[in-house]
Amino acid sequence: MxxxxxxxxxxxxxxxxxxxxxxxxxxxxxxxxxxxxRRTNMRYSREYKxxxxxxxxxxxxxxxxxxxxxxxxxxxxxxxxxxxxxxxxxxxxxxxxxxxxxxxxxxxxxxxxxxxxxxxxxxxxxCLRAPACDYRKFDRILEKMNQALPGGGTVQEKISTFRRTLAIPPENLLKVIRESTQVFHEIAGARMDVTGNSMPRVRVRELPNKDMVFLSILFGYDYNHIEYERNFNLLYPWTVDKVMEYVGHEMEPGHLTYFEKRLQTMIDTCWPEMSIVSQFSTSNAFGEGSARHAISMSFDNSMEKQVEFEKEIIFKNAGIDEKYAELMPLWHEYCELEGYGKLEVSRGRWDHALSREEGARFLEQYGFAEPGTGIESVDHLAEDDGHFVAHDYSRDVVRDYFNTVAPDVEQQWKLYERICCAHVTMKGIREKVIY
Ligand SMILES: [Zn+2]
Known part of the structure; x- marks a missing residue:
């Protein structure tokens, strides 16, 4: 009853x-x-998501x-x-x-x-509130970047140049994405009880504009299988870190695995709420944060092992000089702060504490936007204002949760798998509930 x-x-x-x-x-x-x-007809456009x-x-x-x-x-x-x-x-x-x-x-x-x-x-x-930000961390990372990055000019120019160094040439994108997808698929299969039948078909093509990252098409599902196609945009400015984010995070062991687990839980329990994953919800904030933490778990939470993967699979297939791989730990640290910088601009714009121009200047000052693209970047942030709270801040809350309640990475994987099927909320994650 x-x-x-x-x-x-x-x-x-x-x-x-x-x-x-x-x-x-x-x-x-x-x-x-x-x-x-099952998708029963082909009457859809490949021009939009x-x-x-x-x-x-x-x-x-x-x-x-x-x-x-x-x-x-x-x-x-x-x-x-x-x-x-x-x-x-x-x-x-x-x-x-x-x-x-x-x-x-x-x-x-x-x-x-x-x-x-x-x-x-x-x-x-x-159900997340990002704490007040200590802006000194942005100055500290800028100083570190200035010391470590090669080349001359201002630190903003060095960041720009290094970002271009990490760019994936379009002609090598398919190979890079395919091989990384395969490795993440194998990791998900080895670490979790997943069917292994849900590896997405990956393709590359030019989508209507450079802001679209990928286009996904679902062809069908049943208990043991998700039939999913993902088209990555050749016009998007791909760099090594973006490949990590969009392959590991968006597919396996990130969102696609989460969807698979939810689908199975729905069938096993008939609980209606398990049938949906809604973007603007606390369980999805867990999905976003954990999809990022799962990338780290994929390499035993070791940056050294992660960089080894980046070097072997991404740098080599992309044709990027491997000597730059040693700068990846710093680059990842910088990317994490970039997320927080964008969070602060989103918060400042939303609360009318920052003008469009001030936001743009801030992003350009720390290299979070390329010179001259600050305004465009600020406008882009306004399309999903809570994004950096639901992703970046959530990742840190989720990471703290996993590192506190599960001492080793094997247990983190078991816990992750269990939570994907559970009634998870960020309140529970903050309060370190064991699911
Ligand atoms: Zn996501």
Missing amino acids: AEAALNAMARQLVDLTLCKTRYDAWDLQWYTQGPFW IIPDYEIGDAKHGKTLENILDESEVLGQNLEQYKKTAKSEEMQRVDYLIDHVKNLNIRTRLLLGETFSFDEMTEGLY
């Missing part, structure tokens, strides 16, 4: 989320509509944003009411549903034009 009641409330959360996609096209990252699904445009048809229609808002409030109250007499073993699930209904509620209010501070917004969507 209790499970049926919770299932009904979870079903309502899923329905509201599907309805909301009509006004919020990028929210749905994954959706399991049944035990299996196909996922998450499943054939959800009527599920999107019939509700205004006001309807969704009202229903989410009633649903939240019902869940709170339920929680008062819930059994202890149901608590994680009830809290998960409550947090996700809150995420949906805040996202709906944002879409209706309500204003929130940046921290309220990220708390509302992801």
Whole structure:
């Protein structure tokens, strides 16, 4: 009886989320509509991102944003009411549903034009609030880069030149992506209980503009298999670090593995909430943060081993001089700070504390945007304001969680696999709950 009641409330959360996609096209990252699904026609465009445009048809229609808002409030109250007499073993699930209904509620209010501070917004969507930033860390990394990077000129010029050194020539991109995908696929299979049938087909092609990184097409799934195609954009400025991010993070053992685990959990339990991964939600903030930490786990949390992989698989296939591999640990440190720099610009812009020009100047000053592209970069950040909280800050919260509760990397893998199937929230991760 209790499970049926919770299932009904979870079903309502899923329905509201599907309805909301009509006004919020990028929210749905994954959706399991049944035990299996096949794309049955080829009537789609290869010019835009196909996922998450499943054939959800009527599920999107019939509700205004006001309807969704009202229903989410009633649903939240019902869940709170339920929680008062819930059994202890149901608590994680009830809290998960409550947090996700809150995420949906805040996202709906944002879409209706309500204003929130940046921290309220990220708390509302992801249950995360990035702490105040110590800006001295940006000066320190700049100094380090100035000392370590080769070449002459200003430090911004050295960063620019080094970024170009790490560029993957388009003619070598396919080989680089294919071989890295294969290695990450093997690592995921060796470290986790995954079927091994879900390696994506990877291709490269020119997409309509250089800002699109890739285009994904889902062809189908069943319990043991996700049929997924990923087209990487030849026009995107690929560098070694971007390959690491978009192969390990976006596919296996990152998002694609998370989707596979969710799909199986949905089939094993019939819990409606396991059928969706919604971008603006606390469980997806875990998905984003853990997909980044999983890259580190893939190399036993050893930067030395990671750089060895980068050298063997990426540098060699890309034709980049291997002597620069020794600068990769510093470069990764710099990229992590770049994420935080962009987080601060997003926060400053959102809270009206920074003008567009000030944001642009800051990004260019620290080399986080190429000279002359600061404004373009600031505008790009505004397309997904909470991105760096849900990714970069989340990665650090997740990393701290894993390093605290699981002493060695073998246990981290087991834990990661378990959490992918669990009622995970960032509140639970912060409070070091064992899933
Ligand atoms: Zn991601």
